[in-house]
Amino acid sequence: MRIKFLGGARTVTGSLFLYNNRFLIEAGLFQGHREEAEQINRNPPIDLSQISAILLTHAHLDHSGNIPNLIKKGYQGPIYATQATIEITSLLLRDAAHIFEQDIAYLNKKLRKKGLPEKEPLYTIDDVERSLQHFEPIPYHHPFQIGDETITFFDAGHILGSAQIRLEGPKGSILFSGDLGRRGMPFLRDPELGIKTEVLVLESTYGGRNHEELTTVKEKLIQLINKINRRKSRLLIPAFAVERTQDLIYLLHELEDEIPPVPIYVDSPLAQNVTRIFKSHVELYDREAKELIQNNDDPLGFGHLHYIRDVEESKWLNDREGPLIIISASGMCEGGRILHHLKRSLTNPDDIVLFVGFQARNTLGRRLIDGVKEVKVFGEEYPVRCEIVRIDGLSSHADQNDLITYVKSIPELKRIFLIHGEEEEMETLAEKLKSSFTGQIDLPQLGEEFQF
Ligand SMILES: [Zn+2]
Known part of the structure; x- marks a missing residue:
């Protein structure tokens, strides 16, 4: 097994993970200071010709927002997500492209006045429309096969359509939690617990604290x-x-x-x-x-x-x-x-x-x-x-107690990678998890690759 953390590592935005050199899990927008964000979003360090599939856990732009840019850069394969995720992602990507186009038009007006070269938006509405043709809907609990990997989507209870995604191959199983929700939230079913996996890539946005009831x-x-x-x-x-x-x-x-x-x-x-x-x-x-x-x-x-x-x-x-x-x-x-x-x-x-x-x-x-x-x-x-x-209690993310319960529920878990969190939150969560989990816990750095 081989996993490279290309985004969402020791930070909450820009989720992007490369698994076994051929699967991309998420293709999110990095959000931060303008120039740094632009640099990171425009140039994802991936050989897109090697990618067989993009697997998307949910619609939020920090998970989905760079997809049109990957299409623009030549990705031609399928993008798998639940039907509700595809529908919400369509709205959010169009909205994002609209804002990019507006911002660039405003910026270019200034650049023209100064006689400087004009810029292009990260992507346009047309790029979004082309990306949407690559999406294929996947229902929860319907395993499907890509090469020798069996892929299954489970409910994550974070936003409508959100999923946890498991890949099972000859070398073992890995579960990407995506963003996890909380028990008892409006509309959504609770996040599924007890999904069997050897390796877990776990979000830790609120790893350091608990929410109001x-x-x-x-x-x-x-x-x-x-x-x-x-x-x-x-x-x-x-x-x-x-x-x-x-x-x-x-x-x-x-x-x-x-x-x-x-x-x-x-x-x-x-x-x-x-x-x-x-x-x-x-x-x-x-x-x-x-x-x-x-x-x-x-x-x-x-x-x-x-x-x-x-x-x-x-x-x-x-x-x-x-x-x-x-x-x-x-x-x-x-x-x-x-x-x-x-x-x-x-x-x-x-x-x-x-x-x-x-x-x-x-x-x-x-x-x-x-x-x-x-x-x-x-x-x-x-x-x-x-x-x-x-009011803090309306968060759609699992809090520390929820994350600990979630990890405890997974049978035969051997290794955890913590992602999608600020460093402090991740370190606090890692410490807490150690009291009940005896396997290895890693907090990957941006760009770090693990082979095991
Ligand atoms: Zn989210």
Whole structure:
């Protein structure tokens, strides 16, 4: 067995693993400082002519976002993923290409003025459309064969369609956890435990800590909604368009009898498109969500929930008085319609901005939760007078306890590679795992290769 860690090693983005010199697991975007990210994303160090297949665990761009670039660079083989992953990936890749094209157009205008050579986007919508023709859907629990490897997809419970992928060959078995979800999250079945494998490549995003319970999250939501109802103000929730937005809607639906009937607006065309995919894959829901659907109680479409599509409608919403709830993207306030709503709410002491997702360094979201007193939106300074609140318990990643339970459940496991985590999280997790796991644990460096 041979495995090379080309991305997602001692960091959370850019997942890219080369197995036995012929399988690529993931082809994610590296996200970080602009120039460094561009350098890494543009030049993946792989001989694409040797690759028989790309196996994709789920739609998130840090796992899927560099696929169109590999196609552009000459990869001609199949890309295997679940049907829901293919559908969500299509939306996210088109959205990413659109942003790349816009950014480059803006940058090229500046470069032209300076008489400098123009740049090309990482990939275009056309590259995305060509990539989509390479995707082939794979159901969970249906082993298939490539050469002498048998490949099986298992439920990962992280986002809709997410999978763990196992390869079994003459030299042994290896399981890629992908991103693992948590027990009891809205919509999704719990991550599958006890999958037999000798080698495990395990994500460790939250290897160093444990999340708040969902019951605490619900209590906090109720308090916040009561507050804006009393104040007749606005609750603004920046949220990722995939899974986080739908999870929030699900929780608000669940709390319907415990909160005042404040109108809820989902102002993100991407989130609305993803929601449509959720609605068409009821077969992937867990028992609770399926029961709601059977009782004609749609957790993604109820009384005072409204989806906003047009720009005009979004502007109308921006002028509307509270009490109201707005869920909008992007989740880290780096772009999208949330910025227009922020412009209005930041200066209003009665409004609340609620963060429910991870906020990376150097983002507007991070500055706000760090308590900065003045921030720039669309180039203009705004004093921060509104209330800023953060809820951590909605993460779609397994926490430390979940990861330990997961490892304990695997029979005959011999070796673990920890990936997809910051160094500190990985080291803490490795220490914890050592108390129950006696095999070898490695924390691969970027570019490191193992043969065994
Ligand atoms: Zn993910």
